[in-house]
Amino acid sequence: MDMKLTLEHVTKDFSGTLAVNDISLTMQDGKLTGLLGPSGCGKSTLLYMIAGLEQVTSGHIYFDGQDVTTLPAETRGVGLVFQNYALYPHMTVEQNIMFPLLNARVKKESAQKKAREMARFVQIEEYMHRKPAQLSGGQQQRVAIARALVKSPQILLLDEPLSNLDARLRLDLREEIRRIQKETGVTTIFVTHDQEEAMSITDELVLMKNGIIQQIAAPQAMYRYPQSRFVASFLGNPPISFFNMVAENGLVELSPNLKLKFPISLSGPVVLGIRPEGWALGSGIVVEFLSVSVRGREQYVSFMLHGQKAYAILDTENAVKPGDRLSLALKPYCVHLFDPENGLRLGKGDAHYVE
Amino acid sequence: MSSKRQRTLRPHRNGAAAWLYLLPSLVVITVFLIYPLFKVLRMGFYQKYVFITDTGSGFGLDALAYVLSDPVYHRALSNTCFITFVGVPITVALALGIAVMIDSIPRFKGIFQNLYFLPYVTTVYAVGTVFKWLFHSDYGYINFFFKFLGLEPQAWMTDPNLVTLSVTIFTIWNGLALKIILFLAGLQKVDKQYYQAARIDGTSRRRVFFRITLPLLSPTIWMVSMISFIHAFKTYSAVVAMFDKEAAGPGNSAITVVFYIYNMFFKKGQVHYAAAAAIVFLVIIITMTALQKIVAKKFTYYG
Numbered sequence: 001m002d003m004k005l006t007l008e009h010v011t012k013d014f015s016g017t018l019a020v021n022d023i024s025l026t027m028q029d030g031k032l033t034g035l036l037g038p039s040g041c042g043k044s045t046l047l048y049m050i051a052g053l054e055q056v057t058s059g060h061i062y063f064d065g066q067d068v069t070t071l072p073a074e075t076r077g078v079g080l081v082f083q084n085y086a087l088y089p090h091m092t093v094e095q096n097i098m099f100p101l102l103n104a105r106v107k108k109e110s111a112q113k114k115a116r117e118m119a120r121f122v123q124i125e126e127y128m129h130r131k132p133a134q135l136s137g138g139q140q141q142r143v144a145i146a147r148a149l150v151k152s153p154q155i156l157l158l159d160e161p162l163s164n165l166d167a168r169l170r171l172d173l174r175e176e177i178r179r180i181q182k183e184t185g186v187t188t189i190f191v192t193h194d195q196e197e198a199m200s201i202t203d204e205l206v207l208m209k210n211g212i213i214q215q216i217a218a219p220q221a222m223y224r225y226p227q228s229r230f231v232a233s234f235l236g237n238p239p240i241s242f243f244n245m246v247a248e249n250g251l252v253e254l255s256p257n258l259k260l261k262f263p264i265s266l267s268g269p270v271v272l273g274i275r276p277e278g279w280a281l282g283s284g285i286v287v288e289f290l291s292v293s294v295r296g297r298e299q300y301v302s303f304m305l306h307g308q309k310a311y312a313i314l315d316t317e318n319a320v321k322p323g324d325r326l327s328l329a330l331k332p333y334c335v336h337l338f339d340p341e342n343g344l345r346l347g348k349g350d351a352h353y354v355e
Numbered sequence: 356m357s358s359k360r361q362r363t364l365r366p367h368r369n370g371a372a373a374w375l376y377l378l379p380s381l382v383v384i385t386v387f388l389i390y391p392l393f394k395v396l397r398m399g400f401y402q403k404y405v406f407i408t409d410t411g412s413g414f415g416l417d418a419l420a421y422v423l424s425d426p427v428y429h430r431a432l433s434n435t436c437f438i439t440f441v442g443v444p445i446t447v448a449l450a451l452g453i454a455v456m457i458d459s460i461p462r463f464k465g466i467f468q469n470l471y472f473l474p475y476v477t478t479v480y481a482v483g484t485v486f487k488w489l490f491h492s493d494y495g496y497i498n499f500f501f502k503f504l505g506l507e508p509q510a511w512m513t514d515p516n517l518v519t520l521s522v523t524i525f526t527i528w529n530g531l532a533l534k535i536i537l538f539l540a541g542l543q544k545v546d547k548q549y550y551q552a553a554r555i556d557g558t559s560r561r562r563v564f565f566r567i568t569l570p571l572l573s574p575t576i577w578m579v580s581m582i583s584f585i586h587a588f589k590t591y592s593a594v595v596a597m598f599d600k601e602a603a604g605p606g607n608s609a610i611t612v613v614f615y616i617y618n619m620f621f622k623k624g625q626v627h628y629a630a631a632a633a634i635v636f637l638v639i640i641i642t643m644t645a646l647q648k649i650v651a652k653k654f655t656y657y658g
Contacts, residue, residue: 074555082548082551086546086551103562147556148555
């Protein structure tokens, strides 16, 4: 079922607004690719263009080298799971799953057999004769996935499939989507605005903003080495904090005993990004806590640093309270350097301490 | 515990006020609906009726027996049934087809909606005049086309065997506008995502219509059919618009039940016969509505 999907200079122009702006990329076959970005970044439009429900203004889409740009949706052989499931409300679960097969003139008995297999695969076989309205959101989503998969699509497209579910179900179902994708090996594209969701189950992430790709990388690589200020700020919760600093030959001094050397020789103004998990109690820089919020296994604290509000995630071993003045140490790999002009990353690799 | 308190409070406190608010409409309903209804029921069982003094007397089934054996009433019933059971399915199907077509065109939807709605705001008598002319044996467009197609021209307005068909054609056209608008409103409520899902699933146009549009539209279809059936049963103004108040076509051949009742009451002054005819008609309509409800339960999907 492996299928290589290639986009070449794909652009979508909604009467003057470029929803998708000159996107070229190749999605890995048999892998789960996440299309991530804030709402309105063009990720859903891109998905709909791959599905064939939306026309491409310019550019080309290739499925395994075959140009499908002008092919109608029904001939592309894609399975699409809609954000609000779009299950046919007057049909039972079984009829919903069988529907694509009956469209393809599969015999009723074998369609029924396949539908049952698929229902067992997504664990909804005991609800075969219920109507969608009699199912929970999570069960409906499983039915929608079964309906998309039953015709053995070349590509499975998921449009924000978890956004209508409550937090607990979302966790369960995203693991389930991961399992289904692994077991079927179908090339899958997963659209989401939730960075945590995207990071947790995808093989590769495509981060978009204003119709333009910001970075393509494996989730952990994108988190560890964000290519721009936007990427760094979009991933991570609580978000990364930025500080306007001056570098001297790649050296940034946060305090006299907290100096970081970056793998670039550059002098002048820079933007320093520090991930909140980079901080820990220890010798480094003395700060005064403004607020403390305890979240069970960790506590979030805020403090002022070089005129900017910063956040830190500390373990709960030592209880702290607002007003405390304590010394914090910093893990150098959680610190990133960006160009203040264009927001791009400065220097490859990690920073390190200098005495 | 709170329900007990509510039960003791509600009827005393709010009861009087509620009745007071309801009073105006209750008076109107009683005077103009309930009183006449019972009056009609009573009238239908008069033994004797004197037109000059407008008084009836006696109690019996004579009026009912007269009406039920009156060949004119039989004609009225069979004409009404023809208009209803032939006309309504055709007009509902036509309206549905046109509505689906208007709904599927991407541009100028508003123009078409307005065009098809025009007949609704046109008075039925004006439309009747136009149809009279269209149906004209010598100069009408319909016979013109019949001749053009090599068919025998027909005496639409004067042949007693054809006049009911002419009235039916008139009611089909005249009822189209409202039904199209109702269907368009119903189609508007169908989530477009179902159609996208159907496209992804490779559904043929035929299957989309029969397996998705039709079931999702079934509540609207039921509602429209219900209204149409009742409306068709009450056909009167269409007959008057095409012919006149004096007679429903040659020898009253296009007579409908309501026309019969009107005739009995105002022309012939036989109030007890008119009332008896109305009672028979009421029983038929109630039976029909009950039947429709049973049918609807089986075939209608409610989301």
